[in-house]
Amino acid sequence: MVVGLNYTEFNNNRQHLLESSTTTTTTTTIDLHYHKDRVSTPSGGSSSDRELLDSFSNRSSVGLLDPLHLDDHPYYYQQQSPHQSSNILKSPSSAGQPHQDDKNNNIIILQSPNSNMPTSATSSLPGSNCNNSFKLSEQHDNNNTIEEEDEGSILKSTQFVYGTVIYTGSDTKIMKNMQKGKVKFSFVNAMLNYAVGILFTIQIACCLLFAGLGGYYEFTQAKTKATYTGQPTPIGISDTGFVISSFLTYFILLSLMIPVSLFVSLEFVKMIQAWFITMDNKMAIYEQDPHDSDKKIFLNSLSISSDLNADLSQVDIIFSDKTGTLTENSMVFKKCCISYDYIHDDFTCKGQLGSILDKLRDYHTKKKHTAHELTQNELDSIISERKLSFTNEMEFFQAFNTLLLLSLCHNVSVREKIVKNRKKSKKENQTEQLKTIFEGESIDEVALVLGAQNNGFLVKCYSEKKTILEIFGKEYHFERLAEIPFTADRKRMSTIFLFPNEFLNDYPIYRKMANFAIPNMETNNGIYVCFTKGADSFLFPFIKSTENEKDRKQLEQHILNFAIDGLRTLLLAFKFIEPIEFNTWLTKYNSSKSIMSSRRRKQAIEECEFELESNLNIVGATGIEDCLQPNVPETIKFLLDAGLQLWLLTGDKRETAINIAQMSNFLSKESKIYSLNGEDGTIHDEVSCSKYISHYIQEIVNLTIDSSKIDIALILDGHSFTFCMENEKTSNLFIELVKKCQTVICCRATPKQKSQLVDLAKKKLGKNGLAIGDGANDVPMIQKAKIGVGIMGKEGSQAKLASDYAIPKFYMLKRLLVTHGRYSYKRSAQFIQYSFYKNIVISFVQIFYAFYTMSSGQTIADSYVLTFYNLVFTLLNPFVFGLFEKDVNEDLLEDPEIGPKLYAQLRTDYIFNWFTFIKWILGGIIHATIIFYFAIYGNNSSSLLTDGRDDGLWSLSTLICSSVFIVVNLKCYFEMENITIIHHLCMILSFITYYGFQFAYAGIEFISTSANFTYYVWYVVVQSPKFWIVHLLCVVTPLAFDFIFYGIKYWIFPDYYQQLKMSEKYQKNTTSYSSPSNSGNSIDDSETVISRIPSEKSMLMEI
Secondary structure: OEEOOOOOOOOOOOEEEEEOOOOEEEEEEOOOEEEOOOOOOOOOOOOOOEEEEEEEOOOOOEEEEEOHHHHOOOOOEEEEOOOOOOOOOOOHHHOOOEEOOOOOOEEEEEEOOOOOOOOOOOOOOOOOOOOEEEEOOOOOOOOOOOOEEOOOOEEEOOOOEEEEEEEOHHHOHHHHOOOOOOOOOOHHHHHHHHHHHHHHHHHHHHHHHHHHHHHHHHHHHHHHHOHHHOOOOOOOHHHHHHHHHHHHHHHHHOHHHOOOOHHHHHHHHHHHHHHHHHOOHHHEEEEEEOOEEEEEEEEEOEEOOHHHOHHHHHOOEEEEOOOOOOEOOOOEEEEEEEOOEEEOHHHHHHOHHHHHHHHHHHHHHOOOOHHHOOOHHHHHHHHHHHOOOOOOHHHHHHHHHHHHHHHHOOOOEEEEEEEEOOOOOOOOOOOEEEEEEEEOOOHHHHHHHHHHHHOOEEEEEEOOOEEEEEEOOEEEEEEEEEEEOOOOOOOEEEEEEEEOHHHHHHOOHHHHHHHHHOOOOOOOOOEEEEEEEEOHHHHHHHEOOOOOHHHHHHHHHHHHHHHHOOOEEEEEEEEEEOHHHHHHHHHHHHHHHOOOOHHHHHHHHHHHHHHHHOOEEEEEEEEEEOOEOOOHHHHHHHHHHOOOEEEEEOOOOHHHHHHHHHHOOOOOOOOEEEEEOOOOOOOOOHHHHHHHHHHHHHHHHHHHHHOOOOOEEEEEEHHHHHHHOOOHHHHHHHHHHHHOOOEEEEEOOOHHHHHHHHHHHHHOOOOOEEEEEOOHHHHHHHHHOOEEEEEOOOOOOHHHHHOOEEEOOOOHHHHHHHHHHHHHHHHHHHHHHHHHHHHHHHHHHHHHHHHHOOOOOOOOOOHHHHHHHHHHHOOHHHHHHHHHOOOOOHHHHOOOOHHHHHHHHHOOOOOOOHHHHHHHHHHHHHHHHHHHHHHHHHOOOOOOOOOOOOOOHHHHHHHHHHHHHHHHHHHHHHHOOOOOHHHHHHHHHHHHHHHHHHHHHHOOOEEOOEEOOOOOHHHHHOOOHHHHHHHHHHHHHHHHHHHHHHHHHHHOOOOHHHHHHHOHHHHHHHHOOOOOOOOOOEOOOOOOOOOOOHHHHHHHHHO
């Protein structure tokens, strides 16, 4: 039964569980569902992340999958329906109506839900009586593979699609792979927690002390010295209750010692600091829309994890990816080798190679077309002009085969888009034209396809079953028989094609070469060709051993030269296959993919892959250019000068990595380079690895004796790193070596190895690491690092989503660290320490008064004053610290000479550590002591009032609270580095709220049902000159101590930035400083965020 429905409905049909010794398999009878344009669940229904695409409207049964909603990836994936269902339904006309088809009782055979992202398979369903059995397979297969679609994806290039839901809810792959995210904890929060713990201990200790003293005074001293209270009595239960009551009383009175609201306020401050990063014009650019080349999109930096803002100032080591991070990830087919001969990029880039082949093809195919007929003189002229020698048939075949391989061996989809041409004037009518768009999972593949197109090989249509290729104006249909996909472990891909007779008739040289390779090969029905491309180090072992060793060495040298030029290299190979051999292999390959055991299936598939890809013939090699991003060398030099260690972790060749490292200033001319090479066999086991590392360590030690500063660089590859971590002894030696290096470059590194290196630096070296990358392969190291930064590039949004911060370009990392990192660190530190300080002052005044009153539990301040102390009276100034503090001008922070020293000094300055914490706490205690005892002894000999009346407790309370308020607020002026109008306004507003409240409160006699003890007190004390004299002493004396202390610190023991602020250079630069433009695409500094176009503002508001 096949049913077409307007919405996906989950099957309620029978399910039964098959149990076996190896696995549990769930079988479900298939109902096919109809959906137009998109597969999704009805509103309110269960969500599913896997649908089987059973049938498409088009003939090829292929649809384009746009994964935009999943990953913001700029390219599309192919989706193929299985052959069992592709022809079942080809029209949506009967949607919603049941279709009876006794011949199609389709069953999907799959494992029970698991966390393996590739869907496993079974080979059969025991006892099933069905005609069509769909087997879910890990690898692509044209015969029985069922393609799966992820939730949220959009299907293109098809009018309708039928699909079947197989995993839903908690059984989906996404839910099975969900892991608890690791919380990254800021060192500021860690320090804050320790500080709170210490103050809480002090608070409890004071409460116990005063509870004990209160009990002692109550039961002994009070009744022996104050006879009117009665005779001493034995301590009883009621007396124990008094001690507990006294403890709770002081616990409440001293609760201000720990600012409970500090945690919430700090999160608010961090949120605003993150907003500053997001709205920074110097960290935003306009960039071409990857989905529409005619549009530009606005990209601004993002602070995803605001908790780590301060940690940006404490980075010791940076781990950087190469492609897309240091480079633009804008691939251009630059150079190529044809067979063993090097062809310069002037031919490949501009299309002359294809033009020459087009003219020479008649010369070799012996066809007489007047338009292409060449005389010997014309031929000699071409050869002489281009310095090519394609007159040899084999050379022509290799050149032609190179471009044919590039245009066939890929997974690049083709779609056409209507583009509106811009009008040159208002009078002209807007015209439209059809534009061919190439989209693929790999940007490298798109570059190769475009390179082939420039030379006359145009991909017209791509599907899982065939590729339509236009060669020099004529179309040919190449049947795609099988594919072994590219993986991170294999680093190569292979595709098998059936070349049609039409093509072979036009180019008979292929038949000739096939018969030469395989004598008596049947070619009447076409020939079978395997095209393979991949990394040279992984593909060379599969090259036929009969290849000329001298020629092979020559090709290796060409590839090496490409890498030295900074190009990304690929080796190209092919071979002819007999039809019988291929059919046998394909049957074996499909059977291997259906094995249920993961280990056995993987082993069987690898054996099949090795069998097909053995004894390949060299076609040539390619070099793809990926230019550096703007200002990368300057940024790297800045970070190195700041004392940071830089590690370059890439999957590219050693030579390519070294070239990019030299171009980007990872390596300088003075760098002393040490190498651990596992690819050439130098490092072949842990013994040889230990030997080389020990030798390097000793040599570095000898060098450092003679010179104090040497730039040491280490270059290793993934193979040698494996040996470095083989055992504990080798691992310890490797750690000792990297400690002495300023730069480390690891090439041919897998994502797992990148993560291991980051973890090694964090745990063994004790470094605060920052990892920056742009692709999914960088996600492990980004998540492992203390701080993860994602580049919003062309590799999708996985790196951005996994990171703590996201920036459009690498050069913005400098500003993120040295400007936002510094400001966030100093602002958060001052905010926290000042919050502790102001609470310590009021709390210790209460502690001193407890001694003065024999631990009676009497408060020195009115309850409403204490309530509003943090909530209103001292609220604004901490936020001024946390949001607007700026010790050094930001232009100087990014200055190439001054900036590195400022950032390096930041990690050693006393800003937020135990020394500064104790300094602030002691400062609060000293201020509380001066204020309390000046107020007490100023009032001791006589009353504060001069009219003969007694002042009483609340007159003293008024004096002390007012003095505390003024001192803690004016202290801000000693701590603020950059006082602006905002600081003055907040200070004035704080004074207005405090004294406005005091005078208003003093005029209220009753609050609810309780008497106001401070009623009319303020109106009386302000009339007393003695009150103002004592008040002035209580305020000026503690601030005078601060003035003297800060004067000595600033003029005699200044920090580096304080010395800089006193220098003439600082005065000159702050008045007239012009920083160089970072990029032509950067937002103009004078342009405010608010003045941006509405679409950008709405985008920022959405973020």
